[in-house]
Amino acid sequence: MRKIFTTAVLALALVACKQETATKTVAETESNEVELTKMKLYGEDFKNQAMLTSFELGDIYSNLKAGDTINVSFKSSVEEVCQEKGCWMQVDVGAVDPVMIKFKDYAFFVPKDIKDKSVMVHGVAYVSETPVEEQQHYAKDAGKSQEEIDAIKTPKRSFSFLASGVKVAQ
Template sequence: MKKYLVLAFLGIGLIACKEGASNQEDVATVSEELTSEEPGVFGEEFKNEATLTAFELGDIYSNLKVGDTINVTFEGPVQEVCQAKGCWMQVDVGAADPVMIKFKDYGFFVPKDIKDKKVVVHGEAFISETSVEEQQHYAKDGGKSEEEIAAITMPKKTLGFTASGVKIAE
C-alpha cells in the first residue's frame, strides 16, 4: 500500500513540474507581447504629451519623501544600463545621483548599448531606500570593479522610477 502512495505522489510531482515549465514559456511570451512593434519603443505605448525635462523631474524628486509616488513622462540621457539583460537603466536628472529605472512587472528590457542616448520614459517616480546588497548587485551588473563594489557599505535613499514604457529619442 505504501508503495502505491509513493508512486502516486511521484506521479503528481512530475505532472506539477511539467506544468511549471509551460508556465515559464507563457511568461516569456507575455514579455515579448508587451514590447512594441515600433523600433526604439519598449513596453507600453504612451504619448509624449506633457513631457518634462530631466532637470524638471529632478526638481520634483527634491520635494518627494520615501513612499511618495507621482505619474510622469520625462526625457533625459542614459548614464548606465544593466549589461546582463538591459533590465534597468540610470538616467541623469540633475540630482546628486541618477534616477534608477526598473521596468514594470519585469515585462520588457532595453538594449544594452543605449548609454549616452536620450530616452523618453513614462511611469511612476518615487523615493526608496536601497539596501547594500541591492546596490552591490547593480554595481556588479554595471561592470564596476571589485574595489568599487566592496566600498558600498551603507543603505541609501534612491531616486526610483518604475517605467511602463520607454522610447529611445532620435
C-alpha cells in the same frame, strides 16, 4: 474708393498672417514627426505630450519623501544600463543623483548599448531606500571592480522610477 482699398489691404494682411501661422504649424508638426519616427518603443506606448525635462523631474524628486509617488513622463539621457540583460538603467535628472529606472513587471528590457542616448520614459517616480546587497548587485551588473563593490557599506536613499514604457532614440 479709399474704404474699399483699405478693406482690401487689411484682408490681405490678415490672410498673409494666417498663412504664416499655418506654415509654422506644419513645420513644427513635421519636426515632431521626425523626432517620433526616430524613437523605438519598449513596453507600453504612451503619448509624448506633457513631457517633463530631466531638470523638472529633478525638482520633483527634491520635494518627494520616502514612500511618495507621482505618475509622470519625462525626457533624459541614459547614464548607465544593465550589461547583463538591460533590465535597468540610470538617467540624468540634473542636480540630484541619477534616477534608477526598473521596468514594470520585468515585461521588457532595453538594449545594453544605449548609454548616452536620449530616452522618453513614462511611469511612476518614487523615493526609496536601496539596501547594501542590492547596490552591490547593481554595481556588479554595471561592470564595476570588486574593490568598488566592496566599498558599498550603507543603505542609500534613491530616486527610483518604475517605467511602463520607454522610447529610445535611434
